[in-house]
Structures are given as C-alpha cells and as structure tokens.
Amino acid sequence: MVPESYYTALSAVLFSIGVVGVVIRRNPLVIFMSIELMLNAANLALVAFGHRFGNLDGQALVLFVMAVAAAEVAVGLAIIVAIFRVRRRLSVDDLSLMRW
C-alpha cells in the first residue's frame, strides 16, 4: 500500500512544474497545457485526500474540475484560434492589449 503522502508529494511536484511552465513559456497553447497540468496535480491531491479520509467527496470534486476544465479548454482554444486568425502569430507577449 502506498501512503497518500506520496501522492500529494507527486501532486506538489507536478503543480510546481505546471507553474514554472506557465511562466517560462511564450506559446499560449503550451501555457494552457501547463494550466491543465496544474489542474491535474490538484485532482491527484483531491483523489489522494479522498482515499485518505475514506469518502468520495474528493472524486466528486475531481469530476467537477474535469467538467470545468473541458469548458475552459473549449473557450480558451477558441480564443487562441481567433487571436491567431487576426495576428498570424502566437506569443503571449503580443497579447497585452484587451482589444485588438
């Protein structure tokens, strides 16, 4: 049996990697994927906690996170594609304006 703390430690590592990814990359798609990575790290922690405390609330929360992530990805990708259509290039540094 693997102690839950292992899972939460892994979750912390993945979350930190996700944070670093968000900061160091310029491609909005990769930043977006790093965010997904962070969400997953959180999910892993939730499931581990749920396992630890012997109830299913953690898993239910994970389901909600997944649903929200799906919605977020759909909207986010649509925005990125729309921006790309206008700008013909992809870099978050170009996206400091609220309007274009």
Add this chain to the structure above:
Amino acid sequence: MARAAFFVLAALATGSALGLILKKNAIHGALFLVVNLGSIAVLYLMLGAEFLAAAQVIVYAGAIMVLFVFAIMVLIPGKEETGPDPRRAYRLLALPLGAALLLLLGGVVAGRLGAPAAAGAAGDAGALGRLLFTRYLFPFEVTSVLLLAAMVGVLLLARRGA
C-alpha cells in the same frame, strides 16, 4: 510491488510534465501531457478510483487533448518562441520561484499527511453517482449551465468575421 509501480508512474508523470514545459515543439508537448494524464489515470486506478480513471482518459486524453492537438495542427506553430526573448530575465526567475513553491507545498503536505493510510473508500461508480445527485446536485446542475455557456461562447467565437 504497488510501491514500485507508484514510483515508476511518478517518474513517468514528472518526466512527461518536464517534457511538456521544456520541449520547443508544441505537438511534442501536447503528447507529453497525454502521457502525463495517462499515468495519472493509472494512479487513480491505484487509488481505487476506477470510474475517475476511465473518465480521466476519456475526457482529458480522449477529448481535451485531442482538441489541443487539433488546435496546434490547425495553427501549425513551431515558428513561435524562436526569436530572442525580450523577457528572458523575468522568465528565468520562474525557476527559483517554482522551487520555492515546491518547498512550500512540500512542507505543508509533509506536515499534514505523515500518518499511515486508513482503509480506502470503495470507488465504485454507483456510489459516486449517488453522491453527485444528492449532495452535489446543485453544483452538478450549475456545471451543466457552465458547459452550456461555454458551448454558446465557443460558437460565437468560432464564427468568422464576428
């Protein structure tokens, strides 16, 4: 046995996460993320959350990441992040900050979950469903509204010349 499997999966997950943020090529990054999601799904399985594992693969790997790969293919990137980076110094700052965050999180986790595990709950799909439709009914319905809103928003965004 289970411990060895965990370490293999953890290494796979960490490695693929690093691959995601370090690979220049966005397609490779996306595929690394798929590997990461898959290994986490197996971890769910080890935690007894079979339904979540399947949902993870279907929703994340099967749908969300396909969308990502699709978007990357449509946009054919690969040329971005090639020029000189005007904010290199800021970005390099991320590494020590990330390490600090890791230490912080590690400290918190290590403090709270040192105790050995109690018996895990049965992750059976029926029980999970029952929970969703009783205790979490309101959030569940709100999620459906959120998905609907997202769908409408995407449709609006995707219309050309809007």
Add this chain to the structure above:
Amino acid sequence: MPRLTINGNEVEVPPGTNLIEAARRAGVEVPHYCYHPGLSIAGQCRLCMVDIEKTPRPTIACNTPAADGMVVWTETDRVKETRRSIMEFHLINHPLDCPVCDQAGECWLQIYYMRHGLYEPRMTDAKVHKPKAVPLGPHVILDAERCILCSRCVRFCDEVTGGGELGIFHRGDQSEIGLFPGTALDNKYSANVVDICPVGALTDRDFRFQVRVWYLDTTKSVCPGCARGCNVEVHTNRRRPHHAEGRRVARLKPRFNADVNRWWICDAGRYGFAPVDAKDRLLLPGRREGQAVADAGWDDALAAVAGLLARHAPDQIGVIASPRMSNEDLFALRRLLEHRGIRRVAFRVPPRQPGDEDALLIRSDKHPNTRGAELLGLDGDAALLLAAARARQVKVLWVFGHDLLAAAWPEAETAAALGALEALVFTGANANATSERAHFILPAAAWIEREGTWTNFEGRVQRFRQAAEPLGQALADWDLLGRVLAALGAPVAATRADHWFRELAAAVPAFAGMTYQALGDSGARVNA
C-alpha cells in the same frame, strides 16, 4: 515596258519577260516543269498552258513573251482541263511509289498532281520499265522511270557548265535520260542537276535514303567554302537523331542570290559540311599538361588565357586570326588586340596547294572572310611572326582555326616555332596538328551553330544564321573573345552577334550604316 492583265490584275514587266515570270510578278503561279529561269526555254513539258484572249487555244506561258495589252487567264476551265490531261500524260509511265522515292515531299509532280491532277486514273496498260539506280557520276544517281523528260539537266550541262554530258536517248515512251558514251557526270557543279530535277529521277548519292525531307529544318546561310560566299540553305535534322548516324546537317542546298551565285553552287561547297559533325570536333575547353589534355571548364580556361595575355608584354604576344572567322569575331579580336596593345597579328596562312578557280563560281581563296579581315586591318606577316617565335621574341601565340603545320611553310620550321613558345592557345571547331600542340584549347562553335557575317571577295557582307545548337561546350569566337576581354577588365557590352556587328559598323568606315536588318537575306556591299 509592256503592260498586261493577268487574271484581271494589271502588271507591268520589262520587255522580253515571258508569261511565267510576268504571272509570278502578278502573284500568280503558273505550274511548270521544264522551264527554269536560269536555263534556256525548251517548251517540253507543256504544263504551263495559259489562256490568252484572242488566241484560239491555250498557249505555253514559258515561251510567250509578255506583250502590251495582253489579257491572260491562268485558271479557266480550258486551262485546267489541259493541265489535267498533261499531268495524266506525264504519269503514264511514272511509277506510283512516292513513299519509297527520296523526292517525296519536295516533288513537283506530287505537288501539282495534288493541285491539278486527275484523281481517277484511266491507264490500264503496263508501265514502261527503265533502268533504276544508275550512278551518273560521283554525286548523282538516275532513276530513269521517274524522269518526265523535262530536259532541265541536259540544258544545265549544255548551257551552264558546258560539259554536255547528258542527253535524251531513244524515242517515244522509250525515251530516257542518259550519259553520252565515255563520259560521266563529274563536273564541279554536277549535283545542281539534282536541285533542278522537278521529280525524283536525279537524286543525291550523299543524301539518298538518309533522312526524309519532311523531317528537315531549313536555315538561311552562306557557304564557307571559298571567297565567293554562295548563298545556301542548311537543312538540319534535329528531331530524328537516329537518322544519318546522328549527323545534324543533312545537306546544303543553293539559295538564289542574283548577285552572287544565282541558282547554283559547286559540289565542293555542297558537300563541305562534313567537319561540322565530324569526330574531331573540339567539345570541351582543355588545358594540356604534358601529353594529357585535362578538361578545364570555361571559367578556368578563359581566366588562364586572360592571365597569359595580362602577364606578358604586348610584344611577346602573337595572334594568328583566321579568314574563316566572322566579321564580328574579328572585330572582337581587334578590340582585344587594341586593349592589350598587341601588334603582332596576322591572318593569312598560305595553303600548301593553291586552290582551284573557275569562271563560274569557284574562287582560289578558300576562305569566306579574307576581305573582312583585310577591311578590319588584321593583315600582317604570319611568317615573320613565326620567325619571331623561333627567336623567342614571341612567348604566347594564339591561333584561330589554322593548322600551321599544314601550311606552305617548311614544316620543321613551323614546328620549331611552336616548340619555342611558352604558351600556344588554339581556338577552333575541329582538332588538327596545331591544336595537338596547343597548351590551351578553346572549342569554337561551327558556322552552322552560331550566327555572323562574312565579307566575300567582292565586299558583299552576308549573314549566316544559326541552324543547330553548339556541340559540347563550344562557344562562338566573339563570345569567348568577349569573355576574355571581360576577364581582362575591359567592359564588354555586346552579348549577341548583332551587338558586335553594330559596334563594328560604328567603328569601321567600310561597314558604316550596316545592320543585320539591312543586310537581309542577300547581303550588302561594303562602302569601299
């Protein structure tokens, strides 16, 4: 000047013009076989019948001089009927084997039969058979069956060359062309009978069965064989390389030029195209190291030659130009000489045997552009130049085309001169004994592979045009000379032969005012 009306159009002709020529002026073609403007009138074929008003029946046009007020119709029903009957008559004994006949495609019997013939044959009798494939001389073969007895060839031999070798023998449908006993058709103009023969009776032994005439392309050119500069057509076969063992030039045909050669050309000129496709053509620029010749590539070879010219004092450099080079080449060479200040230049190399000459066309000077070289001022003494080389005063010698070892000079002296040189540069289309000794070999395009002008002995500047692509990497002389000039740092604006000719016309008074357009097909006399 008689004025007459032909097919309703009025035309004025010089007195004595016959009706065929008068009709030609009016743009009307009267079919004929025996009539040839360069020969006497025989009235033999009876095909050139025309209707003249107030005459009872059709009259032959060739023997009817144009008269004032004459009204001529060439396409009346009566004329057409007459022509059809005469064509039928001509074809009584003519074999119908056009596919095999070498004349097919340029045969006037074919052409006129298609236009005027009777398409329903009425002859049932067996045709009279006569000798086939009879060699008349070194160049001409006779197929007596195909002959329509127009007698052009007989008159040519009687009137133009005066040999009178041919005659018509026997009577009626047994009549046939033949040689008088003890003679052969071996005069210097014998192959002209092939040109004037309207059918496939007389064919060219050299051309026979090599290529079908419809595969040939025609280019207007000038014969390079002597100082006369006879106008010719170059017939090239470019689309069927498997014919005639890949030779590109199939034959030369004389081209009418009233002021130079009229309709004729000598046999030596007609068959003088062999070097163009010969095995000894120089194809790649080369550099001799010891005995071996290494391919150098144009850039290296020209840079090396330019280096030779730049390194040596002008007095150490000699150039022997060639009267086979075109005016453009010679002018480019003159520019090069002026640029480097080279004075040791010559172009005359005496041949070992003096050339033959006659009163009709053939000139003893066997070079097409001696006059042009003279006009460009390249005349010097080549023997003195070689003597200077023997005395080691000349270190570099550039020879264009000549075989110095085959000249009239003692061969040992020439060889000694060439051996004393530091560098011998040879430019030419074909290899020879001199090119064997050259340190640098610059392949030149043959005359059919380029264009240019030559000045004949009378001072007539005539154009020759490009009929084929150069073999190998050969370049026109003006082109490679222009590249040497450029390598020496002299600005060269001319990139085409006509550019060089324009510069030549501007620089040399004798050529003043000439352009390629003004030269046209028949050339123009220089102002001297």
Add this chain to the structure above:
Amino acid sequence: MRLLQRFYLVEVVSGLALTAAHFFRNMGAHARRALGQRSASGAVTIQYPEERRPYSPRLRSLHRLVRREDGSPRCVACMMCETVCPAHCIYIVADEHPNPDIEKVPRRFDIDLGKCVFCGYCVEACPEDAIRMDTGILEFSSYTRAGMVYTKEMLLALEPVGPDGRPRSPIPIPADRTP
C-alpha cells in the same frame, strides 16, 4: 428525393439486401460447384491467365513485320509509319536494297513498346502492308526500358494470331526478364 429516401436508412437497407442476396446466391453456387455440380458458377469473371477469351479480329496487339516470300521484310523503309506515329516510338534507318526495283530496305527497324500507344496509325499508314498488329500478343512486359525495344529481327519473327485466337508466335519474353 422522396421523404423516405431522405432518411437514407431505408435505402441503406435495400442496398444491403441487394448485396447480401448476391453474396448468398453466389455462395450457394460456389458450394454446389465444390460439391461437384460443374454448371453452377458463382462468378461471371474470367480467370485470365488460365482462361482467355478470343480476341476481336480488330484488336491491336503487338506489332509484327510482314515478310516477303524470300523471308526478307516487306518494309521499304519509307518512314510513313515513323512519320505518322504520334508517340515517336518507331526508329527506322534506311539502306539501299540490292534490287533496284525495291530500292530501299530498313537496316534498323525498332519499335519502343514502352512508348507505343497502340493507336494503329502505323498499320494504316503503311503503303506496303509491311507492319501489322495482328499477333494477338499482349503480354510483353520487361524489367528494363531496353527490354521494351523490339528490333527488326524480333518483329519479323512474330506470326499472326491463329484461328483459335491464340498467338501462334511464342510469347516473346525479353532476355532481361527473370522468372
């Protein structure tokens, strides 16, 4: 389209019924044939190399050069076929015939079948009926380009198709072909 057709499903089912009917009918025929009933046939196709249909007499197959009674080619190298050939696949080099009545004879007569388009113009154009496309031979593939070039001797060796529609000539196999 009728409303029913718009639903597609009905049409799909009728299509499936048709193909399935063919399948089962042919399957039955195959089974009966396997059980010894030779007349039952589940296929309408012809098993080509083993079974051959007689060719149409007008079929344009491999060329041949017709011979005179003495065995020499009828061809007089007039180049009519070479001239008319739209694919430029005929290569003739003429030579003087010893008999002046014949005059010309091909020294070389090559057909590059790799280029030939089998239009038959050469047969139409020939004034001597010296080239025909009646050998009934259609199989002359080769592993090299050179193997597709048929020389005068090869073309002279071919014979017209027999009355049974089968080539009488041995099917020419270029020398470079490995079995």
Add this chain to the structure above:
Amino acid sequence: MIADLGIAFGRVAFVMMFVLNLGGILTWVERKQSAIMQDRIGANRASIFGLRLLGLFHPLADAIKMLTKEDFRPARADRFLFGLAPFVSVFFALVAFASIPFGDTLRVAGREIPLQAVTLNVGILYVFAMLSLGVYGVMMAGWSSANNYALLGGQRAAALMISAEIAIGASIMGVVMVYGSLDMMDIVRGQGTLLWGWLPAWGIVTQPLAFVLFLTAGIAATKRIPFDMPEGESEIIGYFVEYSGMKFGMFAMADFLETVVIAGMTTSLFLGGWQVPYLAAEGFRFPGGAAWALPHLVVVPLQVGAFVGKVCAVIFFMMLVRWTLPRFRYDQAMRLGWLGLFPLSVLNIVLTGLLLLAWGAA
C-alpha cells in the same frame, strides 16, 4: 500464485490470439467476401507448391511483401513520432478488447476464472477510453509526415473519430441504464434474463435505437468505408500517404482490429455477448418448461463459441456495409455524427430514462 499468473496469462493470450488472428484473417475475408458479393472469385493467386486454399495465403504474401518493402521516411518528417504513430494505432485497438467478456465464469479445479482478459468494474468505459485514444496514432501520423495532405487526412480522421465517439458514448449510456452496470460482464449477464418469459433481454431488444446508432458510429470509428474519408485509398490522400511497408500495414491492421473491437462491443452490449438463448449455467431451459441439463464444461465452450460466432456475424455485416455503401463526403459524415447520431442518442437516453421510471413505477 503461479497458477493465478498462468490463468491471467492464458486469458490475455486467448484475447490476443483471438483479436490478432481475426484481424489478420479479415484481410482475406474482405477480399473474398467482396469478390463473392460482386460476382467475382477474388484472391486466389498466392500459392504454396500449387496449393491455393481459397486464397488463404494472401495475408501471408501481404505480410512478406510489407516486411520486405522499403521502409520510407520523408526527409522532413518528425523521426520519432513518425515511427511511433502506427504502433500507437495498433496498440490501442489491440488493448481495447481486454475487458470484453468472451464467456461466463469458468469453474475448474475449485477456481473461478472470469473469461475476460481484465476484469474491470468500469469495463465499458475502459473500452471506450481505449477507442478514443486510437485517434492519437492517426493524428501523430498525419502531423509527423511533414506532408500537407497527410496533415489534412489526420485532421479529418480526428474530427471523424471524435464525432463518432461522442455518438458511441451517448448510445452506450442507454444500455448502461437498462442493465445498471458499467461492468461488461454484468451487462452480458443482464442480457441472459427473459422478457415475458420467452424473449431474451438482449440489448437489441431493449435498446433497438441505440443498437442502430452504436453500429453506425462504430463503423465510423473504424475509419472504413463508408466512413473512410480520413484515407480514401482510391481518391483522397489520407494520413498515411507517406507510410510504406509494415508501418503502412499496421495502419490497415489497426482498422481491422478496430473492426473486431467494435464487433465485440456490439455483441456484448446488444447481442447478448456469450449468451446462448435459453442456456443457463446448468443447461438449456426452454420457455415451454422443457429442459436439457448440460455439464459446466460443455456450457462454457458453447457460450464462448456463441460469442465468437456472433462477433463473426457482426463483422460479416460490417463488411457487407463496407462493400455496399459509397463513401460519405466529409461534411455529410460530420452532419450525420453531430446532427443525426448524437441528438438521437441523447433522445434515446431520455426515452430510456422515462421508460425505466415507468417500468419501476409499474
């Protein structure tokens, strides 16, 4: 312990052999069946010492040909992904069959062996997940070929598979609702009951609409005619244009394996899986009251045989469809998926829910 391992290995090996061999033989079936449907004789040329065996050697000849062909890779291709893509395609098609039960629990020597490679209580979701991962192979192939046509083919494939899988997922839900489990073994067992005492409660009876939708979407998910616009071999170039040799063969193989998987799922969800009508664990029990007792070791092979037979029948039907219908245009397939199959399967879920409520109330 060793016996357990051996049994587990045996189960996996059985499934592997079944899927791989069936997939391999499908190349022959495809040729032969199409030939017979089209009044032809079909593949009969490959022979060993003159033995032709109805063309059964053709798959062998194919394999030899593909293995000996040049393994071409475009110069600008993404080396790693280009090599990986066919393996990904085949892998997910192959493992998807793992949780499909091919028989009831086998009791031998005091052990209970579920006849299924992997027992999962969310088995149906597992199969579905593996099917949806197959799209990565296709997309990787299209992208890594460095060929715009391949890329477009990969995108078409991805769009098609997503729209097909949505419909598959939604149509499965009705079955899950009826039998109340995500475990395929439970679903198959649930189909063993009798409605009104005589009608086997197979999925095709309880969920007829879902059956049609699932089969349609399943055929679309295999990317084969009439849904072969990712790679219309005859006209439109697809995602594996740049592939040759065995890698090309693996893509074709993946299509056949997916066919087998879809057929297995159809059988398990709608055609009663390994159930033989009126055959219970102890033997036949017919509606009239007649019974025929059979030993356990006869019943189980009978059931496995029934499963295999049903899978083959479904494959036959899919081949029939493949050789009957012309290809959908891309927009037609998309319209069918999103405006036809998906809304209908949602409707099916609603209807099933209402009926189940009514059933429960009654």
